[in-house]
Amino acid sequence: MSETLDLTLKVWRQPGPDASGRYVEYKLTEISTHMSFLEMLDVLNEQLNEKGEEMVAFDHDCREGICGMCSLMINGQAHGPDSGTTTCQLHMRRFKNGDTIVVEPWRARAFPVLRDLVVDRSAFDRIIQEGGFISANTGSAPDANSVPIPAPVQETAMDAAACIGCGACVAACKNASAMLFVSAKVSHLSTLPQGKPERDSRVQSMVAQMDLEGFGNCTNTEECQAACPAEISVSNIARLNREFLRAQLCSKE
Amino acid sequence: MVTKLAEKQQSSPSTGGKSATKWIMTLLSSSIGQKFVMGITGLLLCGFLVVHLAGNLLVYVGADAYNGYADKLHSMMLLPVAETGLFLLLFAHMALAFKLTRDNERARHISYQEPQSKIEEKPSVFSQTPMGNTSGWMFLSGSIILGFLVWHMIDMKLQLNPTVDYDGKKPYGIIVDVLGSYISAPIYIVGTIVLGFHLSHGFSSAFQSLGLNHPKYTPLIKKLAIIFALVIAVGFVSLPLWGFFIR
Numbered sequence: 393m394s395e396t397l398d399l400t401l402k403v404w405r406q407p408g409p410d411a412s413g414r415y416v417e418y419k420l421t422e423i424s425t426h427m428s429f430l431e432m433l434d435v436l437n438e439q440l441n442e443k444g445e446e447m448v449a450f451d452h453d454c455r456e457g458i459c460g461m462c463s464l465m466i467n468g469q470a471h472g473p474d475s476g477t478t479t480c481q482l483h484m485r486r487f488k489n490g491d492t493i494v495v496e497p498w499r500a501r502a503f504p505v506l507r508d509l510v511v512d513r514s515a516f517d518r519i520i521q522e523g524g525f526i527s528a529n530t531g532s533a534p535d536a537n538s539v540p541i542p543a544p545v546q547e548t549a550m551d552a553a554a555c556i557g558c559g560a561c562v563a564a565c566k567n568a569s570a571m572l573f574v575s576a577k578v579s580h581l582s583t584l585p586q587g588k589p590e591r592d593s594r595v596q597s598m599v600a601q602m603d604l605e606g607f608g609n610c611t612n613t614e615e616c617q618a619a620c621p622a623e624i625s626v627s628n629i630a631r632l633n634r635e636f637l638r639a640q641l642c643s644k645e
Numbered sequence: 646m647v648t649k650l651a652e653k654q655q656s657s658p659s660t661g662g663k664s665a666t667k668w669i670m671t672l673l674s675s676s677i678g679q680k681f682v683m684g685i686t687g688l689l690l691c692g693f694l695v696v697h698l699a700g701n702l703l704v705y706v707g708a709d710a711y712n713g714y715a716d717k718l719h720s721m722m723l724l725p726v727a728e729t730g731l732f733l734l735l736f737a738h739m740a741l742a743f744k745l746t747r748d749n750e751r752a753r754h755i756s757y758q759e760p761q762s763k764i765e766e767k768p769s770v771f772s773q774t775p776m777g778n779t780s781g782w783m784f785l786s787g788s789i790i791l792g793f794l795v796w797h798m799i800d801m802k803l804q805l806n807p808t809v810d811y812d813g814k815k816p817y818g819i820i821v822d823v824l825g826s827y828i829s830a831p832i833y834i835v836g837t838i839v840l841g842f843h844l845s846h847g848f849s850s851a852f853q854s855l856g857l858n859h860p861k862y863t864p865l866i867k868k869l870a871i872i873f874a875l876v877i878a879v880g881f882v883s884l885p886l887w888g889f890f891i892r
């Protein structure tokens with residue numbers, strides 16, 4: 393197995409939100425298989441910088457798979473070919489010498505391209521602002537074990553809390569639906585005692601905002617679950633549907 | 646306890662459902678509410694398919710059994726009510742299918758160069774089509790079913806199939822002619838096979854849309870969907886094949 397790769401990149405370049413974009417081809421040689429995908433893009437940008445060309449803009453922050461900033465559609469797959477992995481944790485050993493790699497931004501009307509591979513994911517922030525929090529005043533920290541939470545409930549909540557808000561679910565869905573993201577947040581907060589008081593209003597507000605932002609509707613293709621780096625399950629979407637129906641039928645308001 | 650969110654809700658005109666109509670409008674205008682309706686109408690239509698298939702399989706028993714069934718059915722006082730209900734179900738299902746599909750195309754306005762699935766284990770060979778996963782072409786399969794249903798109505802309700810002589814015939818005579826018609830038989834064969842594909846995704850999808858997902862029964866429902874789709878498709882496809890054979 394060769395330790396370095398020669399690659400052709402086809403990268404979406406778009407100077408600004410309203411500008412038209414196109415794919416630009418770049419050749420890279422001697423890329424170490426130990427590099428992460430983003431380090432490979434760093435190499436490309438250094439070379440572009442040396443030549444005095446505009447560098448490729450892409451989102452990233454922690455580079456250790458926890459912040460949810462990195463994105464990228466790599467050869468038609470959100471976060472690349474590995475399952476349960478963010479782009480920053482994808483390594484170049486996943487590719488072969490001579491490969492052509494197509495790199496595109498997330499595509500969704502609700503996630504407009506800002507520049508090159510960077511999209512505006514503030515629609516997610518606005519959904520969170522509608523109810524992705526707990527506002528009941530819970531006082532000072534209670535004694536340990538004074539608020540009992542059964543282990544299965546805690547597991548459900550913590551599995552859902554693993555969502556890093558990256559938007560790969562929207563990117564991978566043929567309908568650009570945000571149901572997996574919203575269902576993770578609703579499941580996380582509404583199954584725990586601290587989140588229960590706002591259970592009904594939360595799901596109603598968050599779903600209303602989700603619809604307002606122009607995300608699509610779920611058709612249960614389950615591509616989101618397969619693309620999700622945090623491996624959020626579509627069973628959360630069923631819970632979201634249940635919570636929504638429950639709130640519609642039972643809530644006071 | 647009045648929380649910030651609850652306050653916001655009470656003051657917001659769209660969700661403060663004081664009146665029943667407002668409440669229903671909120672439900673029916675939301676993405677999830679529309680999926681509920683899609684799922685319920687789809688499952689009720691599945692129920693109709695079972696009854697419809699069972700009745701029509703009586704052609705294999707004989708002319709008397711089939712005519713007896715048809716006469717009983719047509720003498721039912723409530724038949725027009727049931728037919729109207731069925732039509733309304735189908736209409737709601739289709740109207741939402743068009744609306745949701747259009748929304749979805751708008752939401753993903755630009756496609757990728759070569760999108761690739763990350764789903765590792767495909768549910769089953771039956772949910773695979775030459776065009777990929779059945780769930781990806783629910784709208785197309787639905788539209789083909791619609792075309793088939795329109796022709797089915799021309800055959801049976803309007804009785805306008807030019808290759809069939811309807812005059813003075815009993816139901817059995819008509820159905821044998823229709824199933825053996827060289828226009829209807831191919832349409833019925835294609836229509837019902839496509840219906841099977843529609844159901845292989847739709848049946849289990851409906852449960853998910855209605856919020857019913859659990860490790861206890863979801864794998865079972867997915868298997869059941871394939872079996873249900875096969876039974877419906879094979880059952881209905883057998884009719885025009887038989888009709889063509891005895892012609």
Ligand code: HEM
Nearest residue numbers: 611683684687690691742783784787788791847850851854
């Ligand atoms: C006998 C006729 C039909 C039956 C039994 C049937 C059944 C179903 C079922 C059970 C579902 C799943 C609902 C859900 O995902 O929640 C479904 C979805 C759907 N149907 Fe039908 N359907 C029929 C006819 C049609 C027709 C005529 C169309 C016309 C355009 C259509 C278009 C769709 C679409 C677009 C979906 C949504 C796909 C999705 O959300 O994944 N169907 N159908």
Ligand code: SF4
Nearest residue numbers: 555556558559561620
């Ligand atoms: S559900 Fe998964 S794919 Fe969607 S935003 Fe959260 S972590 Fe990303």
Ligand code: FES
Nearest residue numbers: 453455460462480
């Ligand atoms: S950069 Fe933080 S998750 Fe990838």
